Amino acid sequence: MAGDIVTYNGIEYKAGWWTQGDQPDNSDVWKPVSASAVQAWSSAKAYNGGDQVIYEGHTYKAKWWTKGEIPGKAGVGCSLLNRKGLSGRTAPLLLLTGCARR
Numbered sequence: 001m002a003g004d005i006v007t008y009n010g011i012e013y014k015a016g017w018w019t020q021g022d023q024p025d026n027s028d029v030w031k032p033v034s035a036s037a038v039q040a041w042s043s044a045k046a047y048n049g050g051d052q053v054i055y056e057g058h059t060y061k062a063k064w065w066t067k068g069e070i071p072g073k074a075g076v077g078c079s080l081l082n083r084k085g086l087s088g089r090t091a092p093l094l095l096l097t098g099c100a101r102r
Contacts, residue, residue, distance in 0.1 A: 011024075
C-alpha cells in the first residue's frame with residue numbers, strides 16, 4: 001500500500017503507491033526514507049535532478065531527470081551526472097560539443 005515502509009539491503013524505503021513484487025532498489029515505486037541514503041545505480045530506475053547513486057565505487061549526482069543512462073558515460077560523453085571525487089567535492093564531468101541537452 002502507499003506509505004508502506006520496508007528495509008532492503010540496510011536502506012529504508014517508502015512505497016509511493018500500491019505495489020507487489022517490485023524490488024525497492026530497482027523500482028520507481030519505492031523511495032528511500034532518508035535523504036542521505038545513496039543506493040546503487042540501476043538502469044531500470046528513473047532519477048530526478050539531485051538524486052545520488054553509487055556506480056563503480058563512485059558517487060554520482062543527477063543534474064536533471066534521467067533513466068538508463070550510465071553515470072559518467074551517458075549521452076556519448078554528455079555530462080548528465082556529476083561525480084564526487086575522493087576529496088568529497090563535486091566536479092562536473094566533461095561535456096563534449098555536439099551533445100544534445102534535455
